[in-house]
Amino acid sequence: MSGYPSLTRALAEVLVDVLWFVEGCEDEQMAPDDAVRVLEGVAAVVSHLSNDQRSEFMDLLGSMAAEETDVSRREFLKGFPEGFGLVEEDSCAASYR
Numbered sequence: 001m002s003g004y005p006s007l008t009r010a011l012a013e014v015l016v017d018v019l020w021f022v023e024g025c026e027d028e029q030m031a032p033d034d035a036v037r038v039l040e041g042v043a044a045v046v047s048h049l050s051n052d053q054r055s056e057f058m059d060l061l062g063s064m065a066a067e068e069t070d071v072s073r074r075e076f077l078k079g080f081p082e083g084f085g086l087v088e089e090d091s092c093a094a095s096y097r
Helices: 007-024 032-046 051-067 071-083 089-095
Strands: none
Touching (some): 007 071
8 A cells, every 4th residue: 555645645755855855965965056957947847837736736735744744844845835936935925834
C-alpha cells in the first residue's frame, strides 16, 4: 500500500524535497548558477498551471505545511506559493497563516 493518497501528492512531495535541497545547497554541493536555473525552471512551469491545477497544488502545499514537523521545511512550504509564482505576495500571506 502506498504512503501517499494520490500520485499528485507523491509528486508534490518529491518536487518540494528536491527544491528544498537545491535551495539549501552550499556552493560546494551545487554550482549557484545551476541551482538558480533549477529554481527558475520550476517557477516557469508552475506559472503556466491552469487555475484548477494551481488551486490543487496550493491545497496540497497547505496540507503538507500543516502536517510538517520540521520548522524550516514548514516555512519553506508556506513560502512556496509566493516564491515560485503561484500567488501574489499579499494573497499568499493571507492564505498560509
